[in-house]
Amino acid sequence: MFQGSMVALVTPMHENGDVDHASLEKLIDFHIENGTSAIVSMGTTGESATLDTKQHCAVIRYTVEYVNKRLPVIAGTGANSTTEAIELTRCAQDAGADACLLVTPYYNKPTQHGLIRHHQVIADAVAIPQILYNVPGRTAVDMLPETIAALADVPNIIGVKEATGDLSRLATILQLCGDKLDVYSGDDATGTDFLLQGGKGVISVTNNVAPKAMAEMCKAALAGDAKKAHEINSTLSLLHERLFIESSPIPVKWALAEMGMIELGIRLPLTVLSEQYHEPVREALRQAGLL
Numbered sequence: 001m002f003q004g005s006m007v008a009l010v011t012p013m014h015e016n017g018d019v020d021h022a023s024l025e026k027l028i029d030f031h032i033e034n035g036t037s038a039i040v041s042m043g044t045t046g047e048s049a050t051l052d053t054k055q056h057c058a059v060i061r062y063t064v065e066y067v068n069k070r071l072p073v074i075a076g077t078g079a080n081s082t083t084e085a086i087e088l089t090r091c092a093q094d095a096g097a098d099a100c101l102l103v104t105p106y107y108n109k110p111t112q113h114g115l116i117r118h119h120q121v122i123a124d125a126v127a128i129p130q131i132l133y134n135v136p137g138r139t140a141v142d143m144l145p146e147t148i149a150a151l152a153d154v155p156n157i158i159g160v161k162e163a164t165g166d167l168s169r170l171a172t173i174l175q176l177c178g179d180k181l182d183v184y185s186g187d188d189a190t191g192t193d194f195l196l197q198g199g200k201g202v203i204s205v206t207n208n209v210a211p212k213a214m215a216e217m218c219k220a221a222l223a224g225d226a227k228k229a230h231e232i233n234s235t236l237s238l239l240h241e242r243l244f245i246e247s248s249p250i251p252v253k254w255a256l257a258e259m260g261m262i263e264l265g266i267r268l269p270l271t272v273l274s275e276q277y278h279e280p281v282r283e284a285l286r287q288a289g290l291l
Contacts, residue, residue, distance in 0.1 A: 001099065001129060001158055002072060002182070003200045004037035005218040007207040008045035010249050010256065011059060013265030019059060023262045025066055027208075030261065032070050035215030036207060039067065043076030043101055044138065045205055045249045050267035053084065057091040064096045078103030078133060082118050089126040099129040101161060101203070106139035112147045123154045130156055135163040135186060145169060149176035161186040161203050167193055174198050188240040192233040195221035206239050208252050209259060210288050235288050242284040245277045255281050259290060 009031075012023035031039060041063040042048050042056050051059065060075045067073050075092035077100040079085040089100050104110075105118060123130055132151060136142035142164070151157050162169055163186025173183050184201045185194035191202035195218060207214040213232055221229035243251045247270065254273035256262045258281070264272050273281065285291040 002038050002074070002184075003218075003222065004202075005035070005207055005211065005214040006038040006040055006074070006184070006201055006203045007031055007036050007211065008040045008043045008186075008203050008205055009063075010208055010253050010262070011042065011046040011051070012256075012262040013047075013267065014263055015265050017265060017267045019055070020263060020265060021062060024059075024062065027256075027261060028063065028066055031207075031211050032067075034211035035219075036071065036211045037201065037215070037218070038072040038074055038098075039063065040074045040076060040101055040203055041097070043074075043133075043203070044078075044103055044135070045208075045252070046076060047249065047267055047270065048076050048078075050270070053087060053091075056088060057095065060092050060097060061095040072098040074099045074101050074131065076101050076103070078105070080105040080108050082121055085118070085122050086125045089122055089128060089130070093126055093128040097128065099131060099158065100126075101131045101133050103133040103135060104139045104141050104143050106141070109141050112144055115141070115143055115147055116150050119151050119157065120154060123156050127156055129158045131158060131184070132160040133163070133186065134160065137163075145172040145176055148173055148181075152177040152180035157181060159184055159200070163187050165190050167197060170194055170197055170199055188243070189237075191240075192217060192221055192229050196224070196226050196229065205243050205248055205252050206236055209243075209255050209285065209290055210236055210239060213288065238284040238287045242277075242281050245280060246273060251277065251281055254278070255285055258282065258285065 012020040075097040077088035159182040
């Protein structure tokens with residue numbers, strides 16, 4: 001259903017933590033104008049863990065309404081409670097989102113059987129297309145390829161965002177699942193090779209600041225033009241590294257503020273980027289031609 005360069009969109013906030021709707025509109029227009037293929041609203045990069053359910057749903061609805069079908073909107077609706085994930089997923093469907101992205105339950109470390117049942121129950125409860133999201137570095141649980149394959153037969157589970165950075169995982173998932181679902185990279189540093197080896201897209205943090213270059217890289221990679229894709233990616237390589245110099249989305253929100261796109265608002269327990277990292281992030285922005 002989706003391919004190419006998809007942005008894991010930050011949620012702009014005022015310094016008091018309130019959602020900045022004017023900046024959200026500005027970011028959405030920025031992505032539409034620069035070739036982003038889809039917007040992921042209220043994913044983990046959108047600070048979903050710090051907004052309550054009502055606020056979470058409100059941001060999704062506002063985003064869908066402002067996008068107004070100019071490009072697909074994928075709503076982040078994962079939670080470590082299955083009932084909460086169902087509530088968020090139903091809210092996204094009611095808001096008119098095109099699909100949902102569900103991060104694996106974090107902290108409580110379910111078994112692989114628990115992951116299968118969690119996603120089966122959500123998919124049965126809400127008919128909207130759903131994308132699995134495996135990011136063990138943030139959740140403390142690793143959804144194995146065999147588990148993904150078991151879920152690939154669920155009709156409305158249409159893809160998986162694989163963010164381990166392990167390219168061998170892609171080959172295994174493709175071998176086990178075939179064309180039953182699409183596989184997306186959730187790791188900017190390996191995203192180019194991921195696409196060249198059969199992935200369908202990148203759900204990207206870097207795309208927040210460099211949407212045009214990310215769109216062009218993805219287009220080249222999906223067309224099999226490895227030389228062009230790697231050339232474009234070389235200008236972004238420092239961003240891929242430095243935007244994770246502190247916990248995401250701390251660096252990318254600071255970078256967007258430095259570009260004049262948003263205020264320096266972020267919610268506790270996240271804090272504004274430490275001063276010692278300001279120049280390293282500026283250096284990455286300059287290398288990408290963004291400052």
